[in-house]
Amino acid sequence: MPKLRKAQVMILDGILSILMAMTISYVLFAAWPQHRETTGQLALERAGYDIVNAFYEDKEIYQTIRKGFEAKGYLSASEVEYLRTRLYNYGRMLGVSRIDVDIEGSEQFSVEVTHSTPARREQFTLIMPLRGGADDRIIRVSLWE
């Protein structure tokens, strides 16, 4: 019985030492392990900035949309397919799983970049002026993580 008590005291002493070490560490260095969230949301936001830029800077994307709407008033199947290919490369580069594009006056289309299940979506909007601004099209681009 006395041996058991001695063991209990030793165990308690050990626990006490650990707690004291944790307390001292916390008080002196504030080094308590902290939970960190992932920065996935920010990554999607930054990807949004780049994809919006792509519609203005990538001449192929811009010219395809401009020619389609200015010449025919709509985007043909081959033009949509071409846009899909261009956007697929951006999607791959930016690490998104899917891109949904909704151009005013045209059917919405999607680009599957990876086969993973899309988890979260952020939508970005841009203005695509046609005919020198006489016909502005609002484009909604949704990026899926």
Added chain:
Amino acid sequence: MRKGFAGLLVLSTFLLGFVLLMSSGSLRISSKGYSSMVAAEVQSNRLAIARNVIKRSYGMIDPHNTAMWTESAETISRNYGVKVSINFEKFPAEANLTDETNGMSTSFLLP
């Protein structure tokens, strides 16, 4: 021996309580701080995107189509949670984007 044991038990209970209290408070504060930092970062990024869209699209329009473009600029700004005001009386025209929720704003000249 028995007194020492009881003393250690009481002391360790108090210390455990103190550690748990401090850690839970610290986690709450750090988590809250981190979330608000992310929200501010997101909103700042949205403000930058709206500014970029407004500047780039304005550069593609003819001067006599500014009225229609202004409507579009207001629509997209609403989508980004910001308010736009454009002063065409100045040359070059000046745009101002304001995020009233977070108190952020940016002013810039249109090309």
